[in-house]
Amino acid sequence: MPNYGGNLRNIHGIAEQVRVNIADVRDQYSMNYLVQGHDYLFNLAGQTSHLDSMHDPYTDLEINCRAQLSILEACRNHNNSIKVVYASTRQIYGKPDYLPVDERHLLHPTDVNGINKMAGEWYHIVYNNVYGVRATALRLTNTYGPRMRVKDARQTFLGIWLKRVLDDEPILVFGDGLQMRDFTYIDDCVDALLLAAVSPEADGQVFNLGSHETINLRNLAELLIAIHGSGSYEIVPFPPERKVIDIGDYYGDYRLIQGRLGWQPTISLRTGLQRTLDFYHEHRTFYW
């Protein structure tokens, strides 16, 4: 899918150790087959672009709602002892009522993608509770790191920022640049996914990820430029279609997963950005 995050380069070096099956999550027959014989399903496929979900709400619905039902029905009917870990998102909270946002915060998404991801998350919890298809949802926040899509802003704005810094183009910061955000380095995210998979106490639960570091976008741009050693950024007005679905400040409270599963972020933002810039400096041809 040219508009999505997959990139076969990402398994370079381990291609012989993994089995790849390219299929669309909307294809019920593939799902029915593929869930069989496995202990864990990391359910990470999704349409993640907020803007796309407004331009084409039906495709977002098909992927983030209908396909999630198909996957869960496949598990229920063809492998009901599988454990599913679902990649949910902090987007479902919408514009926060308070900070940091914990799991008791109301869900009031600001765009169609947020609504459909909310539904997708709850299908997992209901299938856990009603059918015993064990599932855990992690509400991810700005996951970044080597191998992410950077050619555009479809997987967090940070992707295109990384590319522009490395291309010696100015980073574009929307609004006043004071919006607060938190970030999760990919290795920390993978740790959380694995912990959720193997922890029985996570069954039927929803957990925020988050960071002890929060930063506004202007400072993030400055940090990225400082780590890279050069670069510039421009404060530009919000494009209207983004402004109307923007969530303002966000950072999450991750004490629930910390207390229950012992997860906490281990890679500082500076280290994570350094590693990410280094990776794309070396491998840019496969991701540009």
Add this chain to the structure above:
Amino acid sequence: MPNYGGNLRNIHGIAEQVRVNIADVRDQYSMNYLVQGHDYLFNLAGQTSHLDSMHDPYTDLEINCRAQLSILEACRNHNNSIKVVYASTRQIYGKPDYLPVDERHLLHPTDVNGINKMAGEWYHIVYNNVYGVRATALRLTNTYGPRMRVKDARQTFLGIWLKRVLDDEPILVFGDGLQMRDFTYIDDCVDALLLAAVSPEADGQVFNLGSHETINLRNLAELLIAIHGSGSYEIVPFPPERKVIDIGDYYGDYRLIQGRLGWQPTISLRTGLQRTLDFYHEHRTFYW
């Protein structure tokens, strides 16, 4: 649709004053046409059976999610000055964390229907906020009265209870019969729909309906029998497929709509049940 609530008998006597167009809400082309030239849309069509949503989650998704997007896209593109009032449901709260349930209560639905209705509600709020398609959602609770479907339990359990009392068959009360519920008589519900339609301060808002009377199911059965003058009820175990999606006690806090729009219920449960029994006593042939 034989499994849904519509019944042409319900416009008997006013058929010359209304225009009827029979169409499926999933039909985008019909929706595009039908929204044109109207000031208000009372968006009441839905799949309401919780059990059906578990047996066939895709149909529930098509009606309660995809069709809602189609309706809103129709309004956005073909009549963006229309005002939409959406029939949401207290089912989206799931099993209450506290009573009475107000609009700040977390949404954690217990079945696929509850999830899809939650998404359908939020599409309305997002289209209000992003596109200016004015919309209000009312979270209805056990709406009952003349002209409801009573041939089975697809539209609240109270329908089949009414029928059984009038058929001199015992009412079946699931569980211990101590589950608390609240009810809205149809005339009060219609008042709320009309107030929501004409009140600009309702745009983009979500309101509970509710009642100052709450009652457990056993006492409700006894009240129904007392009003009817005869009858019986049996306490029977919960069917397992219903038990697993049951929400326990529920009653709602309706002070928000009371304060903002001046709505409050005016028909007591006794009066409402009396009128409903009288109606079906007279018109049973059209509803049995």
